[in-house]
Amino acid sequence: MPRISPAVLKLAAITDRRLPYLLRQNNGNISEAKQELRWIKNELSSSRSINMACWLRFNAVPLQYVLKSQPFGPLELSVRPGVLIPRWETEEWCIDLIENLPDNGPDGNFKSLDLCSGSGCIGLSISHARPTYSVSLVEFSSKAIAVLKDNIERLHLRDRNIQCIQADILKNSESIYANEKFNIITCNPPYIPSDEFVKECTTSVKMYEPRLALVADMEFYDNLVKHWIHRTESFVYEVGDIRQCQHVVNGLSHSNQWVTGIKYDSNNKARCVYGYQTASASGVDYGKIFSSFSTDRY
């Protein structure tokens, strides 16, 4: 963390006496700190709670936890400690995906499954944009499930076709929604290898976000290739590293039924691995759904 010079601190203090507290998390950039202060002021009303928020930010509590919300596409999700904060990278691919999803599935029933849902950002976005879809969500952490259910209420999605269950997909994949088949599986699994966790993650992530949602390496990708691949016609998994993409691609290479690909985010990092069956039994045109995924290398 770079040292913040006293001159900058002083300059910040002249503008607003709470501003210096925000400098630490903004690498000493005054205009970013100001922006953050404005967001805080927009969300919180009393000066007491604003002061408190600045103090929490000084202690590296994520802004999203301080404000208890995070915009995700058109949605405003509630987030609390214990649930992973939706990232802009996820928002980006999720919006790209939804844009190309058909309005109605084959015989009016498009089944989507969202694993490791967390706050529900991906699954609920799909349900919000495509009311006719049946959306199933699976989440292991009980804290996250509580937030997820909260979000369903908050976003008035109660009447939609949404099921959510609490389960560990690494242990009982087969018994979750047993015998059901899906059109698409989306997942943002933990993907930070434990040796990377200390080295690469920012303090705020390490200290305040749930490790359960962050640390894992190939487990979930293995799980996909082993269990879920037989129950779906397409999938999108977020990844942290190109290795994880290759792992999935290699795992499916023996089968000529699957088309696989890698999606890059606007920061030019490998962000998703996706795949779909060449001949889908349901007659959905997956090539079209993933048309915006293949070319997105900046």
Place this chain on the structure above:
Amino acid sequence: MLSRALRRSFILRYSAIQVRCNSSEALKPKPLHSSLLSRADLYVNELHELENLMSQGGSFDLEKQKQFAKLSTIVDAYSKYKEEIGQYNELQEIIELDPALKDEAEIDMAELLPSLTKTGNILVNKLLPPHPFADKPSILELRPGVGGLEAMIFTQDLLNMYINYANYHRWKWSLISKTDNASGSGVLEAILNIDEPGSYDKLKFEAGVHRVQRVPATESKGRTHTSTAGVIVLPKMGEESESEAYERTFKPDEIRIDVMRASGKGGQHVNTTDSAVRLTHYPSGIVISMQEERSQHRNKAKAFAILRARLAEKERLEKEEKERNARKDQVSTTDRSDKIRTYNFPQNRITDHRCGFTLYDIEGILKGERLDDVIDAMDSFDAEQKSKKLLQDMA
């Protein structure tokens, strides 16, 4: 001779409104051009048709209601004009034929003339083709010009003026983005969104360079400075709302979207709010940076809304330029002049340089309460210019 013959034929049709052209030039009001009046007659017919439809209980949707409201204002103005021009003709006749009543008639005439000119102007204004963006909400962009810190403070004053003006009319507004000067006083750039449909029509004459003359707060020796601020008024196009279609209206190779390129792995490794977006439109060279919102997606949507507004305005200006060139018209008009208005604080004076309108009430203007006076003056000036042009074109 031909024109006289034509006029005859119009006298037959519009005997009530025809003005005699060969009498007392000094008192003669500008007669409206016959083709303008025939256009007005078309509207009258259209209104009758609509009324018939209504009386038969035909379906009456929103579009027709709008049309009906528009037509009835035109027809109202038209009938008032007809009535007054009729009075004018009668008086004229009396003056010519009846020496006994001449004096009284002239007094009446003096009263009638200003009102007749006014109604004529209103009618012409209504008959002129409406501005293509007249019913659009607006986006105002304000930037300081020359004058350093004082210009930034003046930009802030202007921003407050427009906000006050919107409040005064109870229009919904929001700040799309605002960059404050580092020292806390004044703005470097502000974009104000006014949601009221039709606000573009009101505010379109605000575009240009506003000049201020005053002793700035930053001045230690009491000297008067002159500084400027630039205002751009854009029509807000379409619905920005939740639609994801905003990107689709542009070809992918025309647009480049840059986001904060953080080093490191991104994704779950960091949780900072990197929502800043920069949008580049290659064909026009427009670049828009947006970082107001916590969500990249919303920043994108806002940036696209501004891009669409700027492109629409640009297109309109180019089209007007083309038309102007086609007419070979060198008269400077409202939308071309650069320095449009002066705010002189020591004299408590506001002067609009385009129409020469002066008002002595700085405070009322900056509160937004009397800005309408200036805007109305500008409006009638513009209508006059346009109708002149229209008549020239027809001649």
